[in-house]
Amino acid sequence: MVDRQPIALVGCGKMGGALLDGWLSNGIDESDLIVIEPHGLELTGIRSNIIVVRDPGDLKTDFSPKVIVFAVKPEALDSVVPLYRNFKSGGPVYISIAAGRTIASFERLLGNDAGIIRVMPNTPASIGRGISVGCSNSNVTEMQKELCHELFKAVGATAWIDEEALMDPVTAVSGSGPAYVFLLIEALTEAGVRAGLERQLAENLAKVTVAGSGALALEVSESPASLREAVTSPGGTTAAALDVLMGEDGIEKLMGRAVEAATARSQILAK
Numbered sequence: 471m472v473d474r475q476p477i478a479l480v481g482c483g484k485m486g487g488a489l490l491d492g493w494l495s496n497g498i499d500e501s502d503l504i505v506i507e508p509h510g511l512e513l514t515g516i517r518s519n520i521i522v523v524r525d526p527g528d529l530k531t532d533f534s535p536k537v538i539v540f541a542v543k544p545e546a547l548d549s550v551v552p553l554y555r556n557f558k559s560g561g562p563v564y565i566s567i568a569a570g571r572t573i574a575s576f577e578r579l580l581g582n583d584a585g586i587i588r589v590m591p592n593t594p595a596s597i598g599r600g601i602s603v604g605c606s607n608s609n610v611t612e613m614q615k616e617l618c619h620e621l622f623k624a625v626g627a628t629a630w631i632d633e634e635a636l637m638d639p640v641t642a643v644s645g646s647g648p649a650y651v652f653l654l655i656e657a658l659t660e661a662g663v664r665a666g667l668e669r670q671l672a673e674n675l676a677k678v679t680v681a682g683s684g685a686l687a688l689e690v691s692e693s694p695a696s697l698r699e700a701v702t703s704p705g706g707t708t709a710a711a712l713d714v715l716m717g718e719d720g721i722e723k724l725m726g727r728a729v730e731a732a733t734a735r736s737q738i739l740a741k
């Protein structure tokens with residue numbers, strides 16, 4: 471078994487597969503990667519000559535990657551992470567993308583001297599349009615943070631926070647956020663259908679409008695509020711809709727309550 475790959479990916483399902491796809495499309499050399507995953511690359515559809523190990527027991531004892539990324543389900547971590555404790559001698563940084571698993575829980579499994587980065591990505595990472603937010607413990611070096619930044623830049627934007635408690639609102643805004651946007655598409659589609667549009671047309675109008683508006687908001691320097699005001703003529707159709715959406719029980723209050731609920735849930739689930 472070859473053992474010199476600097477980047478080890480443990481778990482290659484939906485999110486691990488998205489990361490791997492991003493790394494391969496963004497110039498990371500196949501020979502720099504090793505995947506540890508019981509199903510191989512079968513779940514991902516990725517065709518590659520990367521070394522894949524189905525059982526971590528097959529890794530050499532002197533295996534010493536620079537970075538070990540855990541992309542397994544949170545409930546699998548307690549049994550999976552300790553298997554990689556012995557590879558600490560090479561000074562790897564351990565990165566976890568598991569929702570709700572704190573840095574302290576990894577320190578318990580790997581030792582207080584381990585360099586740990588907790589990252590919250592989101593599902594648009596699968597098309598290279600995600601956003602990943604990282605938070606590290608004090609053992610992580612600037613070079614290791616830079617390496618982590620490079621890895622997650624391959625699947626979208628990145629940001630860092632210093633205070634781990636902020637991972638709960640981050641999870642509530644960007645981790646769970648894609649679901650809110652999909653719901654917006656669904657609701658806009660249904661409203662269009664109720665107003666007389668054929669379903670396929672309504673869905674296409676909703677999807678393209680959400681995608682195009684998001685892209686516009688990212689591309690221009692104006693704030694989202696300015697962009698909204700620019701398309702709202704007094705007494706016009708947009709103003710009529712916004713009177714409803716921005717009313718007493720409108721979207722701002724609703725979104726506030728939704729993010730509060732998700733943040734509270736994330737705090738309860740964290741361990």
Ligand SMILES: NC(=O)c1ccc[n+]([C@@H]2O[C@H](COP(=O)([O-])OP(=O)(O)OC[C@H]3O[C@@H](n4cnc5c(N)ncnc54)[C@H](OP(=O)(O)O)[C@@H]3O)[C@@H](O)[C@H]2O)c1
Nearest residue numbers: 480481482483484485486506507541542543544567568569
């Ligand atoms: N998907 C998302 O939207 C999303 C967003 C943010 C964060 N995350 C985080 O990403 C992590 C992975 O989620 P996912 O949706 O990608 O899950 P997933 O599709 O189930 O992928 C996890 C993979 O890891 C494999 N695995 C299990 N035990 C393993 C072991 N000992 N060594 C190596 N691989 C092992 C699983 O195989 P089996 O199926 O046979 O167990 C599965 O193929 C989770 O911690 C989740 O919280 C996911």
